[in-house]
Amino acid sequence: MLGPQSSLVMYDEEYQRILLLLERLLRESNSKVIFLVDKNGQLIAATGETANLDTTSLASLTAGNIAATGGLAKLIGEKEFSILFHEGEKDNIHISIIGGRVILVVIFDQRSSLGLVRLRVKKASNELAVVFEDLVSKTEQQAVSSSAPSPFAEITDDDIDNLFN
Amino acid sequence: MSFINYASREINCKIVYYGPGLCGKTTNLQFIYNKTAEESKGKMISLATETERTLFFDFLPLALGEIRGFKTRFHLYTVPGQVFYDASRKLILKGVDGVVFVADSQEERFDANIESLENLKDNLEEQGFDLEKLPFVIQYNKRDLPNVSSVEELSNLLNPRKVPELEGCAMSGEGVFETLKAVAKLVLNDLKKAG
Ligand SMILES: Nc1nc2c(ncn2[C@@H]2O[C@H](COP(=O)(O)OP(=O)(O)O)[C@@H](O)[C@H]2O)c(=O)[nH]1
Ligand SMILES: [Mg+2]
Numbered sequence: 300m301l302g303p304q305s306s307l308v309m310y311d312e313e314y315q316r317i318l319l320l321l322e323r324l325l326r327e328s329n330s331k332v333i334f335l336v337d338k339n340g341q342l343i344a345a346t347g348e349t350a351n352l353d354t355t356s357l358a359s360l361t362a363g364n365i366a367a368t369g370g371l372a373k374l375i376g377e378k379e380f381s382i383l384f385h386e387g388e389k390d391n392i393h394i395s396i397i398g399g400r401v402i403l404v405v406i407f408d409q410r411s412s413l414g415l416v417r418l419r420v421k422k423a424s425n426e427l428a429v430v431f432e433d434l435v436s437k438t439e440q441q442a443v444s445s446s447a448p449s450p451f452a453e454i455t456d457d458d459i460d461n462l463f464n
Numbered sequence: 465m466s467f468i469n470y471a472s473r474e475i476n477c478k479i480v481y482y483g484p485g486l487c488g489k490t491t492n493l494q495f496i497y498n499k500t501a502e503e504s505k506g507k508m509i510s511l512a513t514e515t516e517r518t519l520f521f522d523f524l525p526l527a528l529g530e531i532r533g534f535k536t537r538f539h540l541y542t543v544p545g546q547v548f549y550d551a552s553r554k555l556i557l558k559g560v561d562g563v564v565f566v567a568d569s570q571e572e573r574f575d576a577n578i579e580s581l582e583n584l585k586d587n588l589e590e591q592g593f594d595l596e597k598l599p600f601v602i603q604y605n606k607r608d609l610p611n612v613s614s615v616e617e618l619s620n621l622l623n624p625r626k627v628p629e630l631e632g633c634a635m636s637g638e639g640v641f642e643t644l645k646a647v648a649k650l651v652l653n654d655l656k657k658a659g
Contacts, residue, residue: 306465314471339559340523340539341467341476355506359523359539363511366555367520450532451475451655459649462528462536463641 307337307400308438314344316430320423321346328419330407331390335427336361338400347406361394361404384413395420398428465559466655474535477651478559479644482584483566484576485517485545488605491634492566493524493540496644499637500526518544521556531652538648545580554587562599562651563588564643566634567622569604569612574621581622599650601628603643608633 321333325347334345334354340362345354369379383394393405393416403424405416467476481489490510497508506525513519522542527535543553565584567577585595604618615631623629628646632639 307467309467309469309471311471314469337467337559339465339467339478341478343467343469353507355525356509356523359509359525363520363555366558367552370551370555450534451652454531454652454656456649458531459645459652462531462648463645 307341307343307434308441309343309434310437313430313434313437317344317427318346320426320430324405324419324423328405328407328416329411330405330416332404332406334358334404335397336402336404338362338365338396338402343401357404361402365394365396365402382417393417393420395424397424398431401427401431403427466561466651468534468655472535473533474537475531475655476537476539477561477648477655478539478541479562479564479647479651480556480560481540481542481564481566482553482580483545483605484568484573484580485547487545487566487568487573487577487580488632488634489542489545489566490516490518490522492564492603492605492632492640492643493522493542495634495637495640496526496540497524499641504528517546518542519549520544520552528648536652538644538651540644547579550583550587553583554590557587557591557593560588560593560598561654562601562647563595564647565600565602565622566605566632567602567618569606569615569618570609571611571613574613577618577622596625599647599654601630601643601646601650603630603632603634603639605632605634605639607631607638608636 321344325333332347332349332352335343336358337343340359342354342358368383372379381396385392390406390408395403397403405420407416481492483489497505504527509523511520524540526538528538541556543556565581588595602623604615619629630639630643630646632643634640
């Protein structure tokens with residue numbers, strides 16, 4: 300499982316696997332938008348009608364939301380609320396936690412239903428959890444093998460200065 | 465913790481502005497927002513009370529450019545300063561990569577600075593972080609006001625470890641980008657060590 304403090308690394312192969320799972324979930328649940336967010340608020344992947352959506356803000360607020368309800372849960376002696384549901388006039392948001400660290404967000408309207416979304420999310424969650432476990436072991440392997448040096452090992456002060464010009 | 469995405473070739477880092485209530489954290493972010501080109505910034509989100517006091521956090525996503533072929537994105541957060549919002553502050557520190565402590569230079573805020581810095585240490589510890597090991601810079605803000613403590617005095621008190629420290633006037637923007645740059649530098653250097 301991903302520890303709360305280990306830094307998250309995403310590779311092409313796992314990213315493609317995740318996208319495929321999200322796209323399938325989007326179809327099977329008849330939903331509008333699906334995205335995955337790190338608990339720290341970083342967007343990992345998104346699919347569906349994202350063109351007019353500020354996914355960065357959504358990611359940050361979702362993480363804040365999960366963090367706040369997690370705090371509430373602790374206060375009443377629960378570990379965490381693993382599913383949150385917000386009902387709107389047209390659109391609804393279903394939020395769930397995968398593998399303790401990643402947040403899955405599904406936005407859907409009257410073309411779908413809470414029951415259907417819940418059912419499909421359950422299945423997809425298990426498969427996504429497997430991918431994230433693979434990611435963790437891959438990251439650990441890469442960290443010990445010297446054959447794949449980090450691209451950041453060579454960062455110079457000049458590189459950093461250039462960012463601000 | 466930073467998020468390195470090889471698929472989209474991006475690095476994401478989280479920086480938190482901490483400090484006592486009304487020291488100028490939100491003003492720092494607002495200045496950065498106003499001075500950053502449209503294409504390099506996202507929306508600034510402020511979860512604030514009706515009187516403009518930060519309730520949960522301010523959030524500003526910045527795209528700074530490329531480093532070794534990776535787009536660098538910094539997510540800047542501020543915490544609510546008032547003592548009674550401690551639970552929210554803890555949440556915002558989750559996964560932090562670097563901290564800016566904004567001190568209020570005014571003499572009458574001397575104790576508030578110390579209290580807030582102690583609170584930062586405690587809350588980090590609770591998350592398993594050690595402030596001494598985290599990229600950390602201090603900004604002495606509101607230098608434009610008449611009733612300020614000397615920088616030397618503030619530094620002796622708040623900065624025994626002598627981390628990078630900067631004078632600022634967030635309202636006019638003085639020291640604001642210098643502060644961001646100082647913490648970004650430490651964060652990126654940390655990535656380098658990790659790699
Ligand atoms: N004189 C002066 N006022 C400042 C400065 N920075 C912030 N302020 C003011 O201090 C007040 C509180 O600032 P704010 O950014 O909301 O504080 P926060 O609670 O740390 O987010 C506002 O009225 C700001 O205009 C500064 O450098 N000089
Ligand atoms: Mg504020």
